[in-house]
Amino acid sequence: MTEARLTLCIIDDTDDVVTGIATAIPWGDHGIDVCGTATDGMAGLELIRSLRPDIVITDIRMPMMDGLEMSRAVLEQAEACQIIFITGYTDFEYAQQALKLGAFDLITKPFSTSTVLQVVLQAQKELLEQHRIQEHYREMESKIRHSLPILRQEYFQLLLRYPTSSERAKQRWDFLQVEMEAAHFAVMVIEIDDFTERCSSLPIHEVELIRFTIQNILEESIAPLTKGLVFRDGIDRFVAVINANGEEEASVLADLCRDNITQYSKYSVSVGLGLMAERIEQLPSAYEQALSALSFRFYSQGNTLLRFRDFESTHGQTLKYSLDKEKELFLSMYSGNGDKAVEALELILQEFADSETMLEPQYMKSVHYELALMILRAFMEKVPYDKLSVLDRKVKDSLIDGKVSLQDMRLLLKELCREGCKLVTQLQATSTQSFIDQAIDYIKAHLHDNITVQECAKTVHISASYFAGLFKKTTGMTFTQFLIMERMEKAKAMIVAGAQVQEVSAAVGYEDRRYFSELFKKHTGVTPTEFRSAYIK
Structure with a gap:
């Protein structure tokens, strides 16, 4: 140079x-x-x-x-x-x-x-x-001037998290050329609804353009009405610190920001608003209150203003539900009746909804999560874990997902009931088929014996009446109808193979040849001799 x-x-x-x-x-x-x-x-x-x-x-x-x-x-x-x-x-x-x-x-x-x-x-x-x-100082001053917006944002992020005195803040306030009055603050936390899900497949530059657009709308909504600062506070979240003459004025401005974003972009936002911070020292409390208010989005589908003042009375409250309804739910699940299980679950959820106040979202998430775990544990008594692992993963993911809503949790619980009951029903069907298959093998091996329903039921270790019902439900025939059909099929095979009618009759469990011939004709439409003539020339 x-x-x-x-x-x-x-x-x-x-x-x-x-x-x-x-x-x-x-x-x-x-x-x-x-x-x-x-x-x-x-x-x-x-x-x-x-x-x-x-x-x-x-x-x-x-x-x-x-x-x-x-x-x-x-x-x-x-x-x-x-x-x-x-x-x-x-x-x-x-x-x-x-x-x-x-x-x-x-x-x-x-x-x-x-x-x-x-x-x-x-x-x-x-x-x-x-x-x-x-020259070095001039370059530094130029860099500082260009960096002032970022420095202001970083400074306000510190102010929102770490208390400081007005006196100490004033020096930085002047250096950073903050145009706001150093008193009478309102803090809003603005979150883009369903941002992660909607933008997960978009290129990074498009995601950044969306975030820039939202921030620009917020700034242009605030600027004509009051002094304020808007900055990012996460992937899908912004913070607006503004001067306001009371909470009502701040609420009106928050609603205006929300409406403008809905009108001028393809997105909606939820806004959490804390209590007024009259001094700089109160900014961290106002920020925490705004976050707490925003957490009540759990009860909505978004696009709403949530004020901390409206939820102050909910802290520390709990709820209970009827144990009888819980028992009804588990009985329905054990029987594999999905519709009845969902009906019993909805009665429990209705008790939650009938609560006079909206309880703290984190508490409600815990209650729903515990109910989900109870449902899973109940199904584990009937279904192997490897078949329930997908449902278990969904429950754990819902716990990790900080953006899950009350509606999401309820849908998950209903899905658990329906899918779990399907698995129970499938296993019951598999078990029933196994019983019937064993019984059929036994019948086929003992066609020559005078076998009964009681004898077959005993082979699979269930009662005769329960066995008879399962057998008809599975095969579409009564035990006697199935036994006769199998005997006639074996008789046909033996006759075609050249066996004598008396030999065939004994082989399929009929000592009386005449009775066998009548039964054969009733089943096939021809006598054993006529059947033989039709196949052997």
Whole structure:
């Protein structure tokens, strides 16, 4: 980087001195330009005011106005230049005054050009260093000015989380050029409804554009009505700190922000509003209150204003539900009756809904989560865990999801009941089929015996009446109908294979041949002999 050239003025009442200093030294080679000369203090002062040189070489004793008086006038007007005085050995008192005025250096007469050059180059070095420092400060100030919005946001994020006194805050307040009044605050926490779900598949630049749009609408909604600051507080959340003359005014503005976002974007927001913070020290409390109010979005589907004042009385309250309804729910689940289980669950949920006040969302989430775990544990008594693992994962995910709503939790509970009952029913059907398959194998192996319902039921270790009902439900036939059908099918196979009717009759459990023939004809429409004739030529 090329260093800037400096300018030099020479003032002395002796022309030879002025000419000698101006021409005998190759100032241009050293980055210095002689911009003007004068031969008395008055002319020198006008010269300095006009040209504003970086360095001034001046004699102390001059007509019209001496060098000290001239320098004093220059410095009073804050002219930034390095002044080098030329003085004689007898001017000791003047020299002291010159140093008090802030002279850079003194050159005593007689002097050489090399001495002058050496002193001026020292002054040049110091000036260039000052310029470098000043440029650095200017760059820093420029960066700070451009960074002020971010610095203000960061500062307010600290103010919302860590209490500080108004006195301590005032210094930073002024430095950051905060335009708000340092009192009478309202804090709003604004959350974009269902933002994660709606934007999960969008490119990052589109997500950022959405967030920018929402913030811009908030700022433009607030700016015409009051002073305020809007900044991001998470992926889908903003905070607005505003000056307001009371909570009602803040509520109106919060509703305006919510309505404008709905109108001018494709999104809706929920707004949590804390109590008024009259002093800076109260900002953390107002912020926590706004977050607490926003948590009651759990009860809604979004696009709503939630004021902390409206929920203050709910803290510490609990609820209970009827144990009889719980028993009815579990009985329905154990039987695999999904519709009846959901009906019993809805009665419990209705007891929750009949509560006179909206209880704290975190408490309500815990209650619903505990109910979900109870439902899962009940199903685990009937269904292996590996078949319930998907439902278990959904329950755990709902606990982790900080944005889950009351409606989401209720839908999850109903899904647990329905899907769990389906699994119970499937396992019951599988178990029943297993019983019936065992019984059918037994029947087929004992067609020649005089087997009964009681005998078959005993083989699968259930009562005869329950077995008879399961058998008909599964096969579509009574035990007797199925037994006759199997006997007739075996009889057909034996007749076609050439067995004698008497042999066939005994093989399928009928000692009386005539009774067997009548039963065979009733079942097939022909006698055993006619059946044989139809297949054997």
